[in-house]
Amino acid sequence: MGTLGRVAVLGGGIGGLAAAHYLRKRAPGAKVLLLEGSERLGGWLWSNRRPDGAVFELGPRGVRPVGAVGRNTLNLVSWRRLRTC
Numbered sequence: 001m002g003t004l005g006r007v008a009v010l011g012g013g014i015g016g017l018a019a020a021h022y023l024r025k026r027a028p029g030a031k032v033l034l035l036e037g038s039e040r041l042g043g044w045l046w047s048n049r050r051p052d053g054a055v056f057e058l059g060p061r062g063v064r065p066v067g068a069v070g071r072n073t074l075n076l077v078s079w080r081r082l083r084t085c
């Protein structure tokens with residue numbers, strides 16, 4: 001990736017978060033601004049944990065670990081040490 005100055009990423013769903021992540025990784029000098037219109041990040045990804053510990057996924061609840069895209073998703077989960085339920 002060439003030289004990037006400032007980049008605005010619109011939307012803090014998984015697409016925007018992943019874009020911001022890879023921009024930071026591949027263009028470390030770039031200033032990345034993530035703009036989210038709502039009060040929370042995640043977009044459709046929304047895990048709702050009840051007091052008894054049960055977790056309800058209000059949006060997606062699985063990844064398809066197939067091919068390069070699936071491998072990339074699993075790498076991202078592993079790199080961020082995201083917990084699975």
Ligand SMILES: Cc1cc2nc3c(=O)[nH]c(=O)nc-3n(C[C@H](O)[C@H](O)[C@H](O)COP(=O)(O)OP(=O)(O)OC[C@H]3O[C@@H](n4cnc5c(N)ncnc54)[C@H](O)[C@@H]3O)c2cc1C
Nearest residue numbers: 011012013014015016035036037038043044059060061062
């Ligand atoms: C019920 C359900 C089940 C699903 N199950 C699966 C599954 O099991 N596996 C799977 O792989 N996929 C699943 N999907 C699809 C997956 O959830 C979506 O493809 C993915 O979450 C989309 O991410 P995104 O970042 O592209 O968009 P979004 O999650 O829609 O995020 C967009 C973000 O941009 C923000 N935004 C919008 N407009 C503006 C603006 N003008 N300025 C600033 N911010 C803005 C929004 O507030 C939001 O936070 C499911 C979807 C649903 C609804």
